[in-house]
Amino acid sequence: MNQPDKEITIYDIAKKLNLSAATVSRGLKDHPGININTKKRILEAAAEMGYSSNSFASNLRSKRSNIIGVIVPRLNSIFMSDVIAGMEQVVNDAGYTLIIGQSLESVQKEAKNARAMFSNRVDGLLVSLSYDTTSIAHLEPFIKRNIPVIFFDRVFEHKQCPNIHIDNFKAGYEITQHLAQQGCKRIMHVSAPHQKHVYADRLNGYKAALADNGLAFTDELLLANDLSAKAGVETAHHIVNMAERPDGVFVSNDACAVACMQTLKKAGIKIPEDIAVAGFNNDPIACVIEPNLTTIDYKGYEMGEVAARVLIGHLVNNYDLLLTHSLILRHELVVRDSTRKIN
Numbered sequence: 001m002n003q004p005d006k007e008i009t010i011y012d013i014a015k016k017l018n019l020s021a022a023t024v025s026r027g028l029k030d031h032p033g034i035n036i037n038t039k040k041r042i043l044e045a046a047a048e049m050g051y052s053s054n055s056f057a058s059n060l061r062s063k064r065s066n067i068i069g070v071i072v073p074r075l076n077s078i079f080m081s082d083v084i085a086g087m088e089q090v091v092n093d094a095g096y097t098l099i100i101g102q103s104l105e106s107v108q109k110e111a112k113n114a115r116a117m118f119s120n121r122v123d124g125l126l127v128s129l130s131y132d133t134t135s136i137a138h139l140e141p142f143i144k145r146n147i148p149v150i151f152f153d154r155v156f157e158h159k160q161c162p163n164i165h166i167d168n169f170k171a172g173y174e175i176t177q178h179l180a181q182q183g184c185k186r187i188m189h190v191s192a193p194h195q196k197h198v199y200a201d202r203l204n205g206y207k208a209a210l211a212d213n214g215l216a217f218t219d220e221l222l223l224a225n226d227l228s229a230k231a232g233v234e235t236a237h238h239i240v241n242m243a244e245r246p247d248g249v250f251v252s253n254d255a256c257a258v259a260c261m262q263t264l265k266k267a268g269i270k271i272p273e274d275i276a277v278a279g280f281n282n283d284p285i286a287c288v289i290e291p292n293l294t295t296i297d298y299k300g301y302e303m304g305e306v307a308a309r310v311l312i313g314h315l316v317n318n319y320d321l322l323l324t325h326s327l328i329l330r331h332e333l334v335v336r337d338s339t340r341k342i343n
Contacts, residue, residue: 008051016045047115050141068311069117069125070100071110073154078283079300080128083152086304087126094312096123103130105226111138118142124311129154131193131226136161148314148321152307154198162321164307166331168198171296172205174333175250175278178294180213182276182341184248188221190235190260191252202252202280227252232259239275240267247275248339254279258289261338276339291337298331 010028014021019038027034027042028051034042045051068091072080088098099120101113110130117125118141125142127149136156142149143160155163179187189206192199203222210217223238225231232255239245239260251257257279261271271277271291279286282297306327313319 008046008049010051013042013045013049013051016049017041047138047141050118050144064123064315065121066096067120067122068096068098068308069113069120069122070098071113071117071125071127072100072102073105073128073130075100075102078285079153079281082300083128083304083307086301086306087308088304090305090308090312094316096312096315103133105131107133107138114138114142118147122147123315124148124150126150126152126307126311128152129156148311150307150311150321152303156197159325160322162310162324163326164303164310164329165198165327166298166329168201169205169208171280171298171331171333172202172250173209174205175280175294175296176206176209177213178333178335179248179250179276179278179339180209180215182248182272182339184246184276184341185215186221186244186246187215187248187250188223188239188246189250189252190223190225190227190231190256192227193224199252206250221246225256227256229255229259232256232261233263236260236263236267239264240269245275249275249277250280251277252280254281254283254286254293254295257293257295258285261289261293272337272339272341276341278339282334286334286336289338291340294336294339295334296331297334298329303329 010021010024014024023034024042027039028046070084070087074080084100091098099117099122101116103110103113107130110133124147129151136158139149149161150164151161152164155165176187187210189203191203207217223235225235235256249260251260257277261277264271264275269275278294280296282295286293286295306329310324314321
């Protein structure tokens with residue numbers, strides 16, 4: 001393992017930018033007297049150089065904080081609540097504490113959370129990325145300092161960072177294949193922005209299943225939104241107003257799928273007779289809606305446990321993270337009445 005770099009100080013930043021240490025200090029503290037462009041240069045240099053404002057950083061560097069950081073897209077998610085519960089069980093048993101931040105699907109907030117956790121000297125970081133994260137430059141300070149970073153669910157390919165996820169391509173294929181087997185000929189896919197591997201993989205699985213069943217892929221049958229309940233309502237209104245409606249809909253999460261179903265039913269559309277609907281995640285709401293929702297089941301608690309065990313194994317037992325670079329967990333297609341067109 002490489003030795004960590006020396007502690008970066010405000011004097012290093014001042015030297016790099018040819019500024020006074022006092023100016024750098026005020027810029028880092030968001031002092032109103034510092035020019036906005038100068039402040040931007042200071043913050044960018046600090047992030048690039050891996051500066052931490054923690055006054056106890058030099059002491060903490062030789063000791064463990066016994067704190068693990070977790071960054072998730074949203075805390076108001078049953079899946080993420082289960083993930084965090086699984087993590088907490090493992091890290092608490094090992095004598096560690098979690099600190100949790102949410103990005104609210106914003107890479108800017110994700111980066112802000114990361115900076116705060118870096119300053120608090122977390123021993124490791126567990127991350128599920130926001131919709132709009134296309135670069136992990138904001139996590140490079142951790143990687144440069146040999147602070148382990150593990151991605152889960154929404155992952156990013158990096159040679160030093162393990163990934164914990166399911167086979168989203170296969171899951172997307174299985175749902176679409178099931179809809180085709182139920183006699184659906186025009187299958188719509190409702191997804192999130194596709195730069196994230198998780199949604200790109202589900203989309204590619206959907207496309208592959210269409211091709212294997214002799215069904216054409218068209219842009220008309222692909223919608224991208226934030227997969228919220230509100231987006232589910234909007235999706236249903238869009239479907240109602242289509243000249244040629246789909247006869248099957250595969251939505252990339254259950255909350256959006258359920259809201260879509262409810263709105264379609266209010267419009268007089270029968271499910272699954274007119275339109276079969278499938279979701280993803282197997283949230284409890286899938287068994288509350290009538291008819292019950294077909295979905296993909298994968299265990300958030302298990303994902304949290306596995307991610308935490310990989311990290312704790314590295315921190316406590318010095319296990320090599322690169323030996324478990326990508327762990328693919330189990331998933332299962334759960335067929336319910338929302339898609340059963342054929343008896």
